[in-house]
Amino acid sequence: MDVGVVDLDIVGKIVSGNFSGIIIRQKTGVDVELGELLVTRENNGYFILQVFDISYGSQIPERIRSLAAGLKLEEVSNLSFLDSELSNFILIILKPILFVTPNRYHLPKKLPKFFSAVERIKEDDLRFLEKPNRPLYFGKIRSGSRVLDIDVFLKGDDVITHHMLISASTGKGKSNLVKVLTYNLLNETYAGLLVIDPHDEYYGRTKKGLKDHPNARNKIVYYSTNPLPGTNTLILDLKTIKPWHLTGIVSLTEAQIECIYLFYNRDKENWIENIVLAEREDGVSVVTLDVLKRKFNNVFGVSSEDGHISFRSSLFSNNSGVTTIKNVVDYLENGKTVIIDTSKLGGEVELLIGGIFAEGIFSRYRDLSSKGYLQNKPCVSIIIEEAPRVLGKEVLDKGANIFGTIAREGRKFRVGLVAITQLPSLIPKEILANMNTKIIMGTEMSNERNALIESSPQDISEESRNIASLDIGEALLTSTFSKLAIPLKIPPFEDIFKADKPYVKDKTVFRGVDLE
Amino acid sequence: MADIHLGGWREDTLREIGIKTFEKAIDISIQENVDFILISGDLFDSSNPTIDVMAKAAKKLYELKIKEIPVYVIEGSHDFSPTGRTILKVFQEAGLLKRVTSGEQTEGKLILKGVIDEKTKIKLYGISGIRGSLEKAAYTVLDREDLEKQEGQKIFLFHSAIEELKPNNLYQMESMPISLFPKGFFYYAGGHIHEKGEFELGEYKNVVFPGALFPNNIDELLSSKGGGFYLVDYTNGILNKRYISIKVAPVILLEINLEGAHTINVEEKVRQVADINDLKGSIVILKFKGKIEGSLSDINFKKINLYLENKGALLIKRDTREIKTKEFKEIKNSSFTKEKLEEDVIVRHKDQIKIKDCQIETVSFVKTFMNILSREKKEGEKKDDYSKGILSESIDYLSKNNLLEDLDETSRP
Numbered sequence A: 001m002d003v004g005v006v007d008l009d010i011v012g013k014i015v016s017g018n019f020s021g022i023i024i025r026q027k028t029g030v031d032v033e034l035g036e037l038l039v040t041r042e043n044n045g046y047f048i049l050q051v052f053d054i055s056y057g058s059q060i061p062e063r064i065r066s067l068a069a070g071l072k073l074e075e076v077s078n079l080s081f082l083d084s085e086l087s088n089f090i091l092i093i094l095k096p097i098l099f100v101t102p103n104r105y106h107l108p109k110k111l112p113k114f115f116s117a118v119e120r121i122k123e124d125d126l127r128f129l130e131k132p133n134r135p136l137y138f139g140k141i142r143s144g145s146r147v148l149d150i151d152v153f154l155k156g157d158d159v160i161t162h163h164m165l166i167s168a169s170t171g172k173g174k175s176n177l178v179k180v181l182t183y184n185l186l187n188e189t190y191a192g193l194l195v196i197d198p199h200d201e202y203y204g205r206t207k208k209g210l211k212d213h214p215n216a217r218n219k220i221v222y223y224s225t226n227p228l229p230g231t232n233t234l235i236l237d238l239k240t241i242k243p244w245h246l247t248g249i250v251s252l253t254e255a256q257i258e259c260i261y262l263f264y265n266r267d268k269e270n271w272i273e274n275i276v277l278a279e280r281e282d283g284v285s286v287v288t289l290d291v292l293k294r295k296f297n298n299v300f301g302v303s304s305e306d307g308h309i310s311f312r313s314s315l316f317s318n319n320s321g322v323t324t325i326k327n328v329v330d331y332l333e334n335g336k337t338v339i340i341d342t343s344k345l346g347g348e349v350e351l352l353i354g355g356i357f358a359e360g361i362f363s364r365y366r367d368l369s370s371k372g373y374l375q376n377k378p379c380v381s382i383i384i385e386e387a388p389r390v391l392g393k394e395v396l397d398k399g400a401n402i403f404g405t406i407a408r409e410g411r412k413f414r415v416g417l418v419a420i421t422q423l424p425s426l427i428p429k430e431i432l433a434n435m436n437t438k439i440i441m442g443t444e445m446s447n448e449r450n451a452l453i454e455s456s457p458q459d460i461s462e463e464s465r466n467i468a469s470l471d472i473g474e475a476l477l478t479s480t481f482s483k484l485a486i487p488l489k490i491p492p493f494e495d496i497f498k499a500d501k502p503y504v505k506d507k508t509v510f511r512g513v514d515l516e
Numbered sequence B: 001m002a003d004i005h006l007g008g009w010r011e012d013t014l015r016e017i018g019i020k021t022f023e024k025a026i027d028i029s030i031q032e033n034v035d036f037i038l039i040s041g042d043l044f045d046s047s048n049p050t051i052d053v054m055a056k057a058a059k060k061l062y063e064l065k066i067k068e069i070p071v072y073v074i075e076g077s078h079d080f081s082p083t084g085r086t087i088l089k090v091f092q093e094a095g096l097l098k099r100v101t102s103g104e105q106t107e108g109k110l111i112l113k114g115v116i117d118e119k120t121k122i123k124l125y126g127i128s129g130i131r132g133s134l135e136k137a138a139y140t141v142l143d144r145e146d147l148e149k150q151e152g153q154k155i156f157l158f159h160s161a162i163e164e165l166k167p168n169n170l171y172q173m174e175s176m177p178i179s180l181f182p183k184g185f186f187y188y189a190g191g192h193i194h195e196k197g198e199f200e201l202g203e204y205k206n207v208v209f210p211g212a213l214f215p216n217n218i219d220e221l222l223s224s225k226g227g228g229f230y231l232v233d234y235t236n237g238i239l240n241k242r243y244i245s246i247k248v249a250p251v252i253l254l255e256i257n258l259e260g261a262h263t264i265n266v267e268e269k270v271r272q273v274a275d276i277n278d279l280k281g282s283i284v285i286l287k288f289k290g291k292i293e294g295s296l297s298d299i300n301f302k303k304i305n306l307y308l309e310n311k312g313a314l315l316i317k318r319d320t321r322e323i324k325t326k327e328f329k330e331i332k333n334s335s336f337t338k339e340k341l342e343e344d345v346i347v348r349h350k351d352q353i354k355i356k357d358c359q360i361e362t363v364s365f366v367k368t369f370m371n372i373l374s375r376e377k378k379e380g381e382k383k384d385d386y387s388k389g390i391l392s393e394s395i396d397y398l399s400k401n402n403l404l405e406d407l408d409e410t411s412r413p
Helices: A062-074 A156-161 A174-185 A254-266 A271-277 A286-300 A324-333 A347-370 A393-398 A402-413 A429-434 A446-454 A461-468 A493-499 B012-031 B051-066 B087-093 B136-140 B144-149 B218-222 B263-274 B301-310 B338-352 B362-373 B383-400
Strands: A010-018 A021-026 A037-042 A045-058 A088-100 A117-120 A135-143 A146-155 A164-167 A191-197 A220-224 A302-305 A308-311 A337-341 A379-384 A415-421 A437-441 A474-479 A486-489 B037-040 B071-074 B102-106 B109-112 B123-127 B154-159 B187-191 B197-201 B204-209 B227-235 B238-246 B251-257 B283-292 B315-325
Touching (some): A021 A045, A045 A461, A135 A156, A135 A174, A135 A474, A146 A156, A146 A474, A146 A486, A156 A191, A156 A379, A156 A415, A164 A174, A174 A191, A174 A415, A174 A493, A191 A324, A191 A347, A220 A324, A271 A302, A286 A347, A324 A337, A324 A347, A337 A347, A347 A379, A347 A415, A379 A402, A402 A415, A446 A461, B012 B051, B012 B227, B012 B238, B012 B283, B012 B315, B037 B154, B051 B087, B071 B123, B071 B154, B109 B123, B109 B144, B218 B283, B218 B315, B263 B283, B301 B315, B338 B362, B362 B383
Parallel strands (some): A164 A415, A164 A437, A191 A337, A220 A337, A379 A415, B037 B071, B123 B154, B251 B283, B283 B315
Antiparallel strands (some): A010 A117, A021 A088, A037 A045, A037 A117, A045 A088, A135 A146, A302 A308, A437 A474, A474 A486, B102 B109, B197 B204, B227 B238
């Protein structure tokens, strides 16, 4: 740069530090934020650096500065420092995160040159991030609070089968993120998606939702106990429920489990009905039988009335919904997105329903794998909210459930979880470490941040403060399938519809009626 | 009733039994003094049945006309015609039945007009079934609210599988969710599913599939469930339904276990089982299973049929799907392309094919020969030229490989 020519992009110069923290002096009049991405250029490439701390610097001794401040506060004084902007300044601590050459990019193994100028990152500096095959869209790259027009994609089937964790405090934009992820996934054919939706917020019953995607008609299947016209009733025939669906989800004693299997081995289809209608059973105490009946009444809404089975809930039946599980599993196997509205169900029933479908697809894929047919099938992702309910230490200590099994073994069979939680610390470390992609949104509680940082695929030990300060829609993406932890801004879901061309529905041509 | 499929069977006897079953159902309806009859699709097996079938159906429907019992119908996936040329229209013009599928399209919505039964004042609406569940498009634009707010007692006729109500064995069948149907009708008369079933799902009460009136294929015959229809009584808001099972000819299933037997012993095995049954006037289904010695083609089925006919069987159907011969074993194959699958089968069995003095390797020979035989008829090629061409190419190929030594030169085309 010529002497006397001011480069407006420069934010500071490297003045000291080491590999774990490069210190630059910030140029006067420039504002740099925590988490911001900066660049320093070398002959053969450039470093990308990220701000992880900011502090004051001054050439004036501390006692003089304190005295000057005191004079200003306590007395009327026109006192000021000579060349104040030169003497007092801001120090920015940076972490080198990537070195980019024209041919490749990699983690830096050297320091940038001393006194190098550091500038704000521009979109062109990130063009090397290409859209992979079978992409999964996360949002746009964020530098501090500035959003760059660079879309972030990772290889979707890798990310999905190796499990994802979405963590955030309330109100930080988890639901919006899931909507954006799933909406964009509707453009692809490589993945089936099972969304257990306890708040009925993804389909878009009353506002914009996944149903408004141009591919929705072919890609989305929506099940609800209160279906909209054209959508499916969530109903299951009791005959399709198996004892292992209850494992780890409904709390059962050993005696109760034994009783269940006694009935199941005798009649594999009508075991629930038989238990509910049984007066007594050899080898089973009356108390066990009574407690089971009570539990089945709570979970399935079934009881005995005058020797006949009576259904309190519309979720279970003895002649409808015979094929629901098979159909849901088929849809997933065909790369569709299946949304299960569980908003009207109790917590335990919601998990039971989610578990039944999860078990269905896991078993199907394990079976296909053993026959060598899995290779060409779409991968399947299961989105589960408030994940510690099924993946929490306490829950898993009481007994394994299907979600725990998928977290440990699902990758082999192309089935992955997207676990959403505010409290990642409740999930055992080994499962958390198995979640190979984490989208970390604003998290105030330090123990939750620590759980995330300790299990992150990238070293984000310096990011704790950053994570605490993330605003709504801001996130940090860490993944085994990315070379760096990527700061993200997830666009508001509604903005998709502003950007998209209005979707014009084809005129429906129908037959089967004599039109006059 | 539904899924009568008049004219449906290839065998004269079964086709005749199908018609007789229909006649019997009509006779029962007349005896029971019904107000009207509903047929929820597939009265006929095609939109253009044979003259004989039409004549018999017309005769029976005319009896109902004389008795002033109206018949309300919709088309089903078999007797629907995309061009509108279905025999049901002819029968309607002749006053033998009434189709309840009239409607109009207003502002993109389908408004069903329906028909009011004069005697009972019950309103009947319906949407026909179309092959491949194409009727779903009509349901997606159906103005349900308009139908729901219509006052009076309403019946809805449909010929579609419903996602939530499908039986297990039909889980892959194209279907639609029940939420596409208008709510609040007192009866939903269904067709298309050949198994009977009565359902209640939320605001959809009395969703009833009577199933086929007479079995329509060998699996339905094998299920031995027979067929039938519902007699429904609706008085003062109380609905009672009674299933009437009709069996014109009993179906007798004879299960023959051939495990370890030689093909020459099959007749004897059949006799042993047949002799302990009264087969008079019945449809007999021979269901074979087990691994046998020898080839399936060595079994003299003609002789077996004759034996059973002499014992009074009206018709004999056989199910040989579960016979395994030692000659050809079941193979497990992970190949997906047709060509690869064929090649694998040839490779596995090549040792069983003995071709004397063949000039080329067996697998290659079989594949090439199969290719010659599988050539399809070209556009514009006459049938005769096509068969002569294939024969000529085959003979040339076989003679090139020294496999035609005994062929008389004159037999060449």
